[in-house]
Amino acid sequence: MIAPPKRQESSGRSAKCWVGWLGALLVLALIGLAIWLGGKGRDVPVMTRHTINVYLLSKSLSSFFSLPLSCMWIVHYGSKMYSVHYESDCRGNDCKDQEQHETYDGVTDTCSNSSIQCDGIQDCQKAVDETNCVRFGEGGVLQVRTAKDGRFLPVCSQGLDQSYADQICEQLGFRRSYVSNPVDSKTSVALTVGPRSAKLIQGLVNVSSGCQDEKAVSLECTDCGKPQSASRIIGGSASQLGQWPWQVSLHYSGSHVCGGSLVSPDFVVSAAHCFQGSMKNSVYWRVYAGTISQNSLQTPYLLKKIIVNENYNNNNNDYDVALLKLSSPVTFSSTVQPVCFPTFDQTFTDGSDCWTSGFGTTQQGADHASTSLMEVKVNIINTLQCNSSLVYHGAITKNMMCAGDMNGGRDSCQGDSGGPLMCKGGNNRWYLAGITSWGAGCGQRQRPGVYSRVTSLLPWIYSKMQQEKP
Template sequence: MGENDPPAVEAPFSFRSLFGLDDLKISPVAPVHFDCSGKYRCRSSFKCIELIARCDGVSDCKDGEDEYRCVRVGGQNAVLQVFTAASWKTMCSDDWKGHYANVACAQLGFPSYVSSDNLRVSSLEGQFREEFVSIDHLLPDDKVTALHHSVYVREGCASGHVVTLQCTACGHRRGYSSRIVGGNMSLLSQWPWQASLQFQGYHLCGGSVITPLWIITAAHCVYDLYLPKSWTIQVGLVSLLDNPAPSHLVEKIVYHSKYKPKRLGNDIALMKLAGPLTFNEMIQPVCLPNSEENFPDGKVCWTSGWGATEDGAGDASPVLNHAAVPLISNKICNHRDVYGGIISPSMLCAGYLTGGVDSCQGDSGGPLVCQERRLWKLVGATSFGIGCAEVNKPGVYTRVTSFLDWIHEQMERDLKT
């Protein structure tokens, strides 16, 4: 369990998958507490290290995890930050060269980049104006292979500008017109990042395309079926029946190390395809949100999938459906009449307390997306609920912003192997 995950409780719930995890009972298990206040906690061992030792070029944790996740993009504007000297610091555009963006994106697990730009410091949210770094202009370009080893700390940016970064072209619906309205059945290219995860040829869960090689889904979809060769992925389709969409082989499955099958937290996994997808009007990646990017309560977002259209129906829907669902604050979702305290900060609720609209069995792992500045962002991955569309039981999703570090670390590790 993560430090912010809820305690185990005695409450029936349904994972939103199709293979026998429904109506599971959560068993009470005493959580292990290991205090690393003010320090960095190694996940691979019961060890705390000083924050100054993170991203310092020396692997202090057992598997070297303290030397990953040293770069991030944050806030509404995708500001580039580097972890150095014990804290996150914003990158000044002074002495920045465009090809350094390749280095930054590689440290986020992306093999290439789209663009880097600059933004006035005065336009930043407050938390990004506190500490700054610049690239050491005395370093030869071939020595700038890791940004956190190539910067020096400064009080402000002489240029008055900082670096923004975009590593992948994402979040666009190139072949879909929003003028098409009505009904719940989805159209081709309406949700071009939607994936069908199929085990031995049968749809079990949904997923979201984030790069040509990587799909995000729920850990409970793959935990007991950890057999990459038995999985295939289909994308760019609406109907599961008689569809000519090719099946893509899976090379690797990674689920969160703190996911436990009879507990609720850390319900996230990644699937790496054996070969890259070719993007077109029907297949596009969704954007990951940025670190510390907030999506307000009440914002209307969208969930999609081939899940059952009625609670207890069991079988997947033959066609892709979608629903508009407003985000619900964790405070309201944790009310005793709703989920009674089991919703952790790394979870997200969306739906209607009055019931009637919800994700359901077969939707697990699929996207909850919100549109921000014309880009669609993956805010949640469908996780669980009590029944489907019941009163006071909205859908619960894995909060993607809580797992950005984990996602980028897995992709960065794979890029280096």
């Protein structure tokens, strides 16, 4: 699987190159020729219908002129997603003369002037002030943000029963909790649960000087990251049924376009660049779960809503994440299971073995996606190395991570966009470390795959799940 799925291949950046107009004119001329030739004699695959990728032309010119990656050219066309703007992040008295506005496709949600973040009281129509108030730390320890000073503190296990656990998970967009357990916690400051008087956990907790029994609560909202099949062949090969049970195939107008990862019965995580322009319309999408072959697809699920990160930038692929809400919940089985979200502070160390999978092309430039679910083992690559002038020349943001092989040969490719980069945790569960996003070519030397870093995007994902909870 030298080039199993990748995503649309991205531009490095707008070049500040010393090679001037001559190079630009040559590129434009070659692009025009490529477009003219590309429209003759073959169909353009669905996965690239909204992107013209001229990487190969760029690479040739780059080699000729000895240009850095930032001088490579990619052409995108199509409409852009409207933005959501959180114009104020004030609290308490700081908000007296301000209002918070959330704009989505021209609709503005205004919060009250006295809104306080994470106090358990919804002051905004979409509850902007009560999102990003809950997270999970090491070992799944539940942490809640305090309204007073904005700190995240662990929640003591004493008094937090199953009904509280269910309430918290439902708040985050899950249907119920899976398991909660007390774990050792000797912190000097923690949160204790008070009488149930609010629907949100941040309205039920009080700051305390540690936990009375030195036990915090570890909470899991779903049984996740447990594939039913463990057989695997290293090197880029077809997956076994049940091996990656969270992998889904996203079809647009009847053809596979992108991948995604099932994270709950109601939600799939994918890449923002899969849903640009006319492809934002959920009516034309179908979600296939529990399949390893495009020739034997199961009954599809429909999409109720496509939520693209409002900060997504299709020039540099930053914030390349989307949350898909299903019209009906998925039924879990041995071949359909959710992947685990990482904790907010979970790290995936450089050099560690992870896996990526998808139905994308198995070689660069191929016209058609793979009919079989393919997989390949990749290594996490140091961000500084990946951002060096020899690799991606500063194009890697804090919301991205690199994985693959610096010598080439192990990578994702076109059609894998939105699919998972999975790493195994110490508890033998698989975590969604990254989302297949972009890259320069497929399996090329010193051009590893680039993935959206899930730990950086978790607050956004959880906030949207909370707003769209079933």
